[in-house]
Amino acid sequence: MTPTGRFSNRVRDYVCGRPGYPDEVVFWLAETFELERASTIADVGAGTGISAALFLRHGFTVVAVEPNDAMREAAVAALRGDPRFRAVAAHAEATTLRAASVDAVVAAQAFHWFDGATFRAECARILKPRGVVALLWNVRRLDGSPFAADYEALLRTFGTDYLTVRHENVTDEQLSAFFGGPCESCVFDNVQRLDREGLRARLLSSSYVPAAGHPRHEPMLAALDELFQVHERNGSVSMGYELRAYASRLTQ
Numbered sequence: 001m002t003p004t005g006r007f008s009n010r011v012r013d014y015v016c017g018r019p020g021y022p023d024e025v026v027f028w029l030a031e032t033f034e035l036e037r038a039s040t041i042a043d044v045g046a047g048t049g050i051s052a053a054l055f056l057r058h059g060f061t062v063v064a065v066e067p068n069d070a071m072r073e074a075a076v077a078a079l080r081g082d083p084r085f086r087a088v089a090a091h092a093e094a095t096t097l098r099a100a101s102v103d104a105v106v107a108a109q110a111f112h113w114f115d116g117a118t119f120r121a122e123c124a125r126i127l128k129p130r131g132v133v134a135l136l137w138n139v140r141r142l143d144g145s146p147f148a149a150d151y152e153a154l155l156r157t158f159g160t161d162y163l164t165v166r167h168e169n170v171t172d173e174q175l176s177a178f179f180g181g182p183c184e185s186c187v188f189d190n191v192q193r194l195d196r197e198g199l200r201a202r203l204l205s206s207s208y209v210p211a212a213g214h215p216r217h218e219p220m221l222a223a224l225d226e227l228f229q230v231h232e233r234n235g236s237v238s239m240g241y242e243l244r245a246y247a248s249r250l251t252q
Contacts, residue, residue, distance in 0.1 A: 011070045015048050015078075017201030019138050019192040021108065025245050026058045028186050029104070033132045033247065035060075039103035042126060044092045044119075045110025049075030051136065055106070056082050063102065067091045093118040097126045108136040112170050116178050124250055133179070134247035138190055141240040147231040148240060154227060155209070158220040162208040180251035190241040196228050199237060 029035055037059035043052045046064035048071050055062050056079065064079075064087040066072040072087050079085045090096040092107070092114040105123045107114070123133050142152045155162050175183060194202055203209060203224055210217040231237050 011048060011074050013201040013204040014071070015074055017194075017198060017203070017205040018048075018050055018109075019190060019239070019241060020050055021054045021136065021138065021243055022188045022190050023054070023058070024188050025136065025186070025243055026054060028188075028245065029132070029134055029247060030058075032184055033104070033249070035104060035132065040101070042095065042097060042102040042105045044095065044105055044107045045113065046075055046087070047071045047109070049078050051106060051108035052079060052085065056085055060084070062086075063088060063097060065090050065092065065095045065097070093122055095122055095126055099125050100128050102126050102131065103128055104132040104134060106134045106136065109138065111135045111137075111178075116174060120178055120250070127250065130249055132247055132249055134245060135175070135178075136246075137244050138241040139244050141242065144240050145238070147227070147237050150227050150231065151239070154203075154220070154223055155206075158210060158216055158223070159206075159208045160210060162206075164208075175246055179246075179248040181248075183246050183248035185244070185246045188243040188245070190243045192239045192241065193236045194239060195236045196225070196232070199228055199239075200224060202239065 038061075040061045040063065041055045042063050042065060043055065044065045046052050046066045047068075049064060052062045052064045052075060061084040064072070064075050064085065066075065066087060067090060069089065072089060076087050088096055092110070105127060107119075111119070123131075127133070140152075141148050143149050192202070200221065203220075204211070210220055228237060
């Protein structure tokens with residue numbers, strides 16, 4: 001399946017199960033790169049609008065670029081009431097945005113799906129002089145707790161192409177090549193509290209686990225329910241993340 005289509009049948013679970021991003025990353029970007037509230041952000045690979053909502057909440061204007069119709073429609077449904085938001089149907093490598101029209105490009109949970117060289121050229125085209133590119137990933141902590149270790153084991157047992165498509169596969173060399181040299185980076189703590197249904201949604205939002213109709217789908221959900229029963233406290237579990245942020249002004 002192409003990257004664009006991987007999440008078409010997972011939109012509801014994506015909306016319900018994916019974590020947001022801590023406000024601190026916006027403060028860090030704004031301070032480090034002198035972004036002002038009047039700045040326009042191109043949120044590329046915007047998905048269902050989770051990262052767009054973060055920047056809107058802090059006063060930025062956001063153009064969500066998303067090629068998947070179902071995901072883009074979910075973002076529009078959630079955010080269309082904000083006059084500073086609009087969405088376009090386009091790919092990261094060809095956003096359709098005007099040249100020199102945005103102050104920053106953000107790709108949250110998305111860069112590993114892009115053609116890096118072509119996306120870089122598109123960023124250089126649409127960014128204003130001294131524009132910034134920020135790549136963000138919520139990276140799930142794999143062994144910070146017994147729950148985290150058991151959840152990782154479940155993914156390795158039932159995942160389809162889990163180890164192949166993980167965003168952790170992006171290397172320092174790829175980041176350096178994309179940015180044209182060193183970049184600024186920062187790590188932020190992020191925690192998601194999930195009840196049983198929320199945990200199911202979090203699992204099923206991942207494109208690398210069996211969807212409904214697959215012979216391993218129901219056994220996977222049964223294993224997840226057992227995992228929840230073992231680890232829940234007061235009706236929920238805590239899923240810990242590191243938000244890893246990489247950002248720079250692009251060199252020519």
